[in-house]
């Protein structure tokens with residue numbers, strides 16, 4: 001689950017990580033009130049107004065603007081709220097901005113230039129350990145730093161048995177070229193950031209920039225936080241951080257009916273029971289010259305109701321040119337699944353406009369094939385994996 005910048009910052013702050021303070025608003029009146037409240041709390045007279053969408057690169061797209069008066073807070077918020085913000089990370093048409101974060105300007109105009117660093121916490125899958133990745137080259141896009149000047153990116157791996165050790169936090173501060181108060185601030189920042197990562201069961205933190213202010217404070221100016229969905233049951237209070245408006249609408253609908261569906265870019269829809277079989281079915285589609293349009297695991301009970309729900313979800317994607325159903329009848333008998341497919345198909349009438357290839361293997365596979373063939377419906381029934389691949393190739397050509 002991905003969080004908005006403002007939610008990520010609140011989460012970090014609850015673990016003691018210093019942040020640029022801010023208040024979220026969904027209209028320009030609330031934005032002005034937020035600016036006033038920030039001034040009362042922090043004495044700030046300048047603000048930064050930041051579009052809240054689940055995508056980075058907002059600065060470049062015009063989604064991060066400075067305001068030097070309440071009048072500017074109002075006009076800038078008016079402009080940003082409701083806009084379709086286009087950044088290198090959004091779809092081509094952009095993403096609608098529903099709210100803005102009004103934050104204190106921590107760059108203190110007129111004073112010494114602050115320093116921007118990059119810092120992330122993530123799992124190194126090769127070693128099975130979490131690591132802190134950081135760089136002096138913050139504020140800009142880290143991919144190009146990695147490409148052009150990879151020696152400016154450092155990593156620090158953390159032993160899960162000990163957690164982050166104080167010499168590691170000092171090493172980070174040292175490699176970032178800090179000394180004095182800023183050095184101490186950075187060691188605190190890194191230690192609390194790592195604590196937040198573990199404590200929230202996150203799978204990714206990316207703070208770009210981490211800022212060293214002109215008065216040597218170290219704080220998070222941006223946050224990208226991804227939480228591990230499989231650990232959400234341990235954090236009941238995180239559930240309301242989910243913003244369904246930011247998610248793929250077909251996936252949201254599929255999840256609501258209990259289907260494990262992931263939208264992809266291809267042209268062949270697939271409906272499979274079991275995640276492993278779903279993965280190999282996607283490989284099979286690729287080998288047949290197609291591209292999978294989705295991942296869909298219907299789970300153990302592939303009855304008429306679930307099959308129909310699956311068909312309806314798959315067909316919402318206009319790129320789907322064919323559907324491959326690949327079910328292994330272990331606990332569930334193939335003939336029952338076949339009946340489910342026939343019932344669903346019959347029930348859906350002309351909603352199905354693409355060829356459907358069904359491969360049923362396992363208990364009562366033969367009866368299942370007979371049942372589908374006897375139905376007279378426009379469904380291609382096969383038994384072997386290879387046959388399924390050939391049929392996909394055939395209907396696509």
Ligand code: GDP
Nearest residue numbers: 048056057058059064105106107139208209222
């Ligand atoms: P992103 O573009 O989506 O990554 O959004 P960021 O939160 O990283 O903001 C983009 C850029 O805006 C930052 O790299 C900063 O240079 C700038 N910025 C953010 N907050 C402030 C602020 O308080 N004052 C000033 N002057 N610039 C800021």
Ligand code: MN
Nearest residue numbers: 056208209222
């Ligand atoms: Mn950023």
